[in-house]
Amino acid sequence: xxDQIEKYIGKLLADRSAAPGAIAIAAQDDVLIxxxxxxxxxxxxxxxxxxxxxxxxxxRPSLPFxxxxxxxxxxxxxxxxxxxxxxxxxxxxxxxxxxxxxxxxAAPELARLLGSRKGVIVEGVGIVAVGAITVxxxxxxxxxxxxxxxxxxxxxxxxxxxxxxxxxEAFESFKNEWLRPLSAEGLHFRDSLSLNKEEILDEIExxxxxxxxxxxxxxxxxxxxxxxxxxxYISQTAASLDELxxxxxxxxxxxxxxxxxxxxxxxxxxxxxxxxxGARVILHGHPKFAVIMSMLCDRKKECAIKDxxxxxPHVRDLGGTPVVAGEIGAGGLAKRxxxxxxxxxxxxxxxxxxxxxxxxxxxxxxxxxxxxxxxxREEYFRQLETKA
Amino acid sequence: MFGWTGKLLHVDxxxxxxxxxxxPTEILHAYLGGRGxxxxxxxxxxxxxxxxPQMPLxxxxxxxxxxxxPTAARLACVSRSPLTGTIYDCSAxxxxxxxLKAAGLDAVFITGKSVKPSVxxxxxxxxxxxAAGELWGKGVRETVAALKERxxxxxxxxxxxxxxxxxxxxxxxxxxxxxxGLGAVMGAKLLKAITVQGEGTTGTADRERFDxxxxxxxxxxxxxxxxxxxxxxxxxxxxxLVDLMAQRRMAPTENFKSTFFAQSANYSGPxxxxxxxxxxxxxxxxxxxxxxxxxxxxxxxxYETVNHFGALNGISDLHAIVKANTLCNELxxxxxxxxxxxSAFGEARGRFPDPAEVDRLLSDIAFRxxxxxxxSLGSRRAAESLGKAGLSMSVKSLELPAYDPRGAxxxxxxxxxxxxxxxxLRAYPISHEILRKPVPTDRFSFSxxxxxxxxxxxxxxxxxxxxxxxxxxxxxxxxxYGELLSAVTGVEYGPEQLKEIGERIYxxxxxxxxxxxxSMKDDLLPxxxxxxxxxxxxxxxxxxxxxxxxxxELQKYYRIRxxxxxxxxxxxxxxxxxx
Numbered sequence: 001x002x003d004q005i006e007k008y009i010g011k012l013l014a015d016r017s018a019a020p021g022a023i024a025i026a027a028q029d030d031v032l033i034x035x036x037x038x039x040x041x042x043x044x045x046x047x048x049x050x051x052x053x054x055x056x057x058x059x060r061p062s063l064p065f066x067x068x069x070x071x072x073x074x075x076x077x078x079x080x081x082x083x084x085x086x087x088x089x090x091x092x093x094x095x096x097x098x099x100x101x102x103x104x105x106a107a108p109e110l111a112r113l114l115g116s117r118k119g120v121i122v123e124g125v126g127i128v129a130v131g132a133i134t135v136x137x138x139x140x141x142x143x144x145x146x147x148x149x150x151x152x153x154x155x156x157x158x159x160x161x162x163x164x165x166x167x168x169e170a171f172e173s174f175k176n177e178w179l180r181p182l183s184a185e186g187l188h189f190r191d192s193l194s195l196n197k198e199e200i201l202d203e204i205e206x207x208x209x210x211x212x213x214x215x216x217x218x219x220x221x222x223x224x225x226x227x228x229x230x231x232x233y234i235s236q237t238a239a240s241l242d243e244l245x246x247x248x249x250x251x252x253x254x255x256x257x258x259x260x261x262x263x264x265x266x267x268x269x270x271x272x273x274x275x276x277x278g279a280r281v282i283l284h285g286h287p288k289f290a291v292i293m294s295m296l297c298d299r300k301k302e303c304a305i306k307d308x309x310x311x312x313p314h315v316r317d318l319g320g321t322p323v324v325a326g327e328i329g330a331g332g333l334a335k336r337x338x339x340x341x342x343x344x345x346x347x348x349x350x351x352x353x354x355x356x357x358x359x360x361x362x363x364x365x366x367x368x369x370x371x372x373x374x375x376x377r378e379e380y381f382r383q384l385e386t387k388a
Numbered sequence: 389m390f391g392w393t394g395k396l397l398h399v400d401x402x403x404x405x406x407x408x409x410x411x412p413t414e415i416l417h418a419y420l421g422g423r424g425x426x427x428x429x430x431x432x433x434x435x436x437x438x439x440x441p442q443m444p445l446x447x448x449x450x451x452x453x454x455x456x457x458p459t460a461a462r463l464a465c466v467s468r469s470p471l472t473g474t475i476y477d478c479s480a481x482x483x484x485x486x487x488l489k490a491a492g493l494d495a496v497f498i499t500g501k502s503v504k505p506s507v508x509x510x511x512x513x514x515x516x517x518x519a520a521g522e523l524w525g526k527g528v529r530e531t532v533a534a535l536k537e538r539x540x541x542x543x544x545x546x547x548x549x550x551x552x553x554x555x556x557x558x559x560x561x562x563x564x565x566x567x568x569g570l571g572a573v574m575g576a577k578l579l580k581a582i583t584v585q586g587e588g589t590t591g592t593a594d595r596e597r598f599d600x601x602x603x604x605x606x607x608x609x610x611x612x613x614x615x616x617x618x619x620x621x622x623x624x625x626x627x628x629l630v631d632l633m634a635q636r637r638m639a640p641t642e643n644f645k646s647t648f649f650a651q652s653a654n655y656s657g658p659x660x661x662x663x664x665x666x667x668x669x670x671x672x673x674x675x676x677x678x679x680x681x682x683x684x685x686x687x688x689x690x691y692e693t694v695n696h697f698g699a700l701n702g703i704s705d706l707h708a709i710v711k712a713n714t715l716c717n718e719l720x721x722x723x724x725x726x727x728x729x730x731s732a733f734g735e736a737r738g739r740f741p742d743p744a745e746v747d748r749l750l751s752d753i754a755f756r757x758x759x760x761x762x763x764s765l766g767s768r769r770a771a772e773s774l775g776k777a778g779l780s781m782s783v784k785s786l787e788l789p790a791y792d793p794r795g796a797x798x799x800x801x802x803x804x805x806x807x808x809x810x811x812x813l814r815a816y817p818i819s820h821e822i823l824r825k826p827v828p829t830d831r832f833s834f835s836x837x838x839x840x841x842x843x844x845x846x847x848x849x850x851x852x853x854x855x856x857x858x859x860x861x862x863x864x865x866x867x868x869y870g871e872l873l874s875a876v877t878g879v880e881y882g883p884e885q886l887k888e889i890g891e892r893i894y895x896x897x898x899x900x901x902x903x904x905x906x907s908m909k910d911d912l913l914p915x916x917x918x919x920x921x922x923x924x925x926x927x928x929x930x931x932x933x934x935x936x937x938x939x940x941e942l943q944k945y946y947r948i949r950x951x952x953x954x955x956x957x958x959x960x961x962x963x964x965x966x967x
Contacts, residue, residue: 001836028839029838029944029948030838030944052843054836089607092867114884115884116882116884118867131827132843133827133836134836140827237613237825239824257631258629258632258657259619261628262822262823263613264613267613271618329611329617330617331611
């Protein structure tokens, strides 16, 4: 387990979601071990030993957004409710503890909250996330909370503006220093993907790694596929995009085998997109600004539909990319994305993420996703500035 | 009280009495229902011989039954297994559980032995024991048909009447209370069937909260490829696993001599759909509808059944497998144990049975004639009797299902730590080792598995007490089911509390077993798995299990459970400290 702890501390640093020196992970088999920042490791160990779970991450996020969300929350509130798909589907809500609630040993109260939720925010400490059966699961839950709080804070800023001392400065620092230019420059793709299995697997693996390395998506949020004759090669459910070796399922187009029961929950959406567009490859990820911008709608006040993420029948537009509603998996996403994605080669799903196509290989799909996210990023800053 | 009715029907077949009794609220809160409640109610009886007339046979529903909580119209049947000698429970769906709750009952507690074959008939507040008449000796289908006017039916077939150690109790819709031979316990009481109907409804304490929790569960079902994916179990039933297990090289073949059967595509999910016109069927109100039936309404076999009548016996003819399944349902035989016992018998004599012989032997087992007399005792006793004890692929006498332990090390550990013997459904590590839910784990590693198995056993003991279906947890978690439970009952339950309840139930079962002489010596896999490799292929090697590493992880498991190095309890007064 020690190697697992080291691995995921490394991943938290590599994806820049946690602050260096402020990360700890605890895991228990027949003995409890905790590693990382000594103070946080103590808290992690004390909390995990009270839970019937295997692992726990405690880390200070590299951005103060979660902290700001607590400060912006009304008196008496005890959780935040981000509207993105990640939260709605897997987290439900994210409880928080204010600084004054954790003056003594925070472990018992943390354990109580983690007894019914996957992640908690603690003011002055950071994000605490539990993994029921693996260290990786604790890392995923940390990433999910980080993603959700990122999205919610930026959404709130757009609707409510800066409210707290230091917020504007922190935001400027985020914008100018934390964010990096997003591009496909310098990456190498096969121009025209052959039908060779090994080549396809190799290319999917490499593209998955690129998406994470370039900060386009977080490790676990997305899936990738390529069509090859009678087969669709697609990344497996719960697969980390930067570790796809051995995690790509070949699925027969005629469903003559169910080997792909472990394929991504978006298999049906990918299949329909291939059928509808004749594309060769599909890239799907959850870039944050696209998620944020997809949830903005001018008509919210007068519209009768409240479950916008799944019920909205309208096709909106973000820089030439259509935005549609649709739940993941066997929800409506597989119905709504295929008809609209062909024209632009990209589509955004409300609160969820981006699908892009490649007609011959991944270069086009990757560049498309970069362009969509860059547009949404710029549009976000433009709108925020306009509001200010 | 919301969720529970607080009532138990106490039936004494010896005196012919039926009496409604209160169940203490604190017991319901501490054990929920289903498996947990049944196990708790066994506290005064667990030392009795399974065929002792005073041995209870308990049917218990859960607090979610009767609401539209997804997959919760189920019950658990609890007693002591004549096959394994362990405490035993089995979860079953259909419509019986829902109607039992509608009759205002959380449980039926049946004890004693009838003077002549009888049927227990429950109709709302009324319950009576009536003569079974001509039904004794009849098959399940005819019995169910004869009693259908009385509501939902659960019945035994000839196998249960004749004391076959792996006889099932069959639900009228084709579901079964299987594996451990509780059909024989029912038969020993001369109880042919139970019928039930009721009109009651189950109240919900907080409807808005319930609706929100239900929506969360359904969203997770939709997000799960295993459940609602186009290749998942809602589409193809559990035979969706056939192709996957073949690809993973862990499909038990020819009595576990190998782990790949070249003809398995003949009985895969798509093949069954094509050949049998499989349509969706399922338990009352279940959104998944994983059961499949033929166009004529004949229940089609599950994954374990197709593999064991298929690969395990070297049979590739789908229609022969379907027929064997139908025959088992009709006779009231457990398909896994029946097929595995035939397979052990086949290897022992040097020839696996062909389809025609399978049919004949199944009938002989149910009626205990010819070779069937020996085979009716299950593979462990049969193999010992034939002087080839090592050919029984079982743990604690319960035949292993269709997941080769050499292909998933958590599964290997889970088989031996299961309180009811070689069962895949206690810790159910296939969920993460193969199906990647909730997250994937390395199937060829023991690392962390002792803790993972322990946690999963606790979780599933809670799930079996709710009583929900294991398949729901390929998508949802105790987070969402805790919300459903809190909304229905008005009592707050979170995942950690549910796991605590699960741990209490698991340890109670283990304590019962240890009190009856079980210990580490019984937590053993068959020797074959430590000495012989499985079938390699597609770049996958299936070496024998590392015995030293296995034992090391088992010792870790005992430490995590708070047990002695022999897997037993240091504290003899353990039960007295529990609610």
